[in-house]
Amino acid sequence: MLRGPAMAMAITFYMMPSFIMQYAPQGLQYLAVLANARPEPDFATRGSTPTWMVDQIMTSSPQRPTPDRLALTVVLPTYNERENVPVLIADILRCVRSPVQVLVVDDNSPDGTWQVVEQLAAEDARVRLLRRTNERGLTSAIWAGIRAADTDAVSWMDVDLAMPADVIPRLLERLEAGADIAVGSRYVRGGSDPGHSVMARAFSRTINAFAAVLLRAGVRDYTSGFIAARRSVFDRIELQGDYGEYCIDLLARAARAGMRIEEVPYTCGARFSGESKTGASFTDYLRRGMGYVVTVFRLALRRS
Ligand SMILES: Nc1nc2c(ncn2[C@@H]2O[C@H](COP(=O)(O)OP(=O)(O)OP(=O)(O)O)[C@@H](O)[C@H]2O)c(=O)[nH]1
Ligand SMILES: [Mg+2]
Numbered sequence: 515m516l517r518g519p520a521m522a523m524a525i526t527f528y529m530m531p532s533f534i535m536q537y538a539p540q541g542l543q544y545l546a547v548l549a550n551a552r553p554e555p556d557f558a559t560r561g562s563t564p565t566w567m568v569d570q571i572m573t574s575s576p577q578r579p580t581p582d583r584l585a586l587t588v589v590l591p592t593y594n595e596r597e598n599v600p601v602l603i604a605d606i607l608r609c610v611r612s613p614v615q616v617l618v619v620d621d622n623s624p625d626g627t628w629q630v631v632e633q634l635a636a637e638d639a640r641v642r643l644l645r646r647t648n649e650r651g652l653t654s655a656i657w658a659g660i661r662a663a664d665t666d667a668v669s670w671m672d673v674d675l676a677m678p679a680d681v682i683p684r685l686l687e688r689l690e691a692g693a694d695i696a697v698g699s700r701y702v703r704g705g706s707d708p709g710h711s712v713m714a715r716a717f718s719r720t721i722n723a724f725a726a727v728l729l730r731a732g733v734r735d736y737t738s739g740f741i742a743a744r745r746s747v748f749d750r751i752e753l754q755g756d757y758g759e760y761c762i763d764l765l766a767r768a769a770r771a772g773m774r775i776e777e778v779p780y781t782c783g784a785r786f787s788g789e790s791k792t793g794a795s796f797t798d799y800l801r802r803g804m805g806y807v808v809t810v811f812r813l814a815l816r817r818s
């Protein structure tokens with residue numbers, strides 16, 4: 515039976531290997547810091563740890579290479595979005611930490627959306643307005659915004675507040691990590707679409723299933739409309755189409771051109787204010803849906 519000091523020595527001896535394993539790396543790191551010690555450390559920091567030591571400890575841990583930060587233009591196509599547009603612009607400017615411009619492309623909305631934006635642009639240099647008085651259409655509005663952008667990345671989204679602005683930084687991250695196009699997606703794991711009616715969701719699901727089978731671009735949400743892309747993508751691909759079918763066309767042709775497309779899940783909410791430009795009735799969806807189906811067929815036939 516061991517007693518007193520002998521017992522303490524035995525315990526210490528037994529514990530030593532695990533103690534060394536646990537603390538040796540930190541101890542070595544600390545010694546490395548001391549070896550590089552500057553004669554007069556700067557103690558003018560909050561708390562008691564000198565800044566030079568904090569820097570050394572932080573930089574001595576393995577660092578992931580920091581990707582280049584891409585400057586971004588968020589193109590916002592608007593037609594009668596007077597109530598929504600100031601809320602979305604504020605959300606974007608709050609959420610996006612990279613250098614950002616917001617470019618609203620308004621087709622002379624009768625509700626005066628452009629006047630609201632004009633006021634915001636006068637107050638904040640990051641906001642710009644492109645008011646079109648002799649042209650109308652979703653695809654041509656986005657395309658006009660892309661052409662007017664002078665940043666290395668562009669993105670666009672609906673201005674109905676169904677697409678949350680805090681997804682934009684995640685889309686941008688995918689571009690910074692090497693993707694050519696990042697898609698806000700309702701149909702990858704983690705995404706959902708509770709903001710639309712059962713009928714709207716059934717139409718969307720059907721068209722996307724159809725596109726998946728015929729186009730095989732490896733995309734789940736071909737009709738997303740919530741996209742970020744490197745601007746260089748548009749040196750090779752021009753948006754074409756009238757309404758949401760431009761998105762199917764863009765993603766299918768980008769995949770065929772060997773571009774890297776990644777999807778980021780998001781939850782699509784309901785329109786906040788104003789009226790849907792797609793409409794809400796069965797015939798509205800059928801009319802829009804036909805354009806999408808024709809696009810899928812055209813792309814499928816052109817490949818073969
Ligand atoms: N500049 C411009 N913007 C448009 C035009 N048509 C629609 N938009 C905008 O395009 C975006 C999409 O329109 P929405 O009304 O959300 O329609 P949707 O997304 O197809 O349908 P929902 O599923 O109901 O949201 C919105 O920001 C509209 O203001 C147009 O002719 N010109
Ligand atoms: Mg919408």
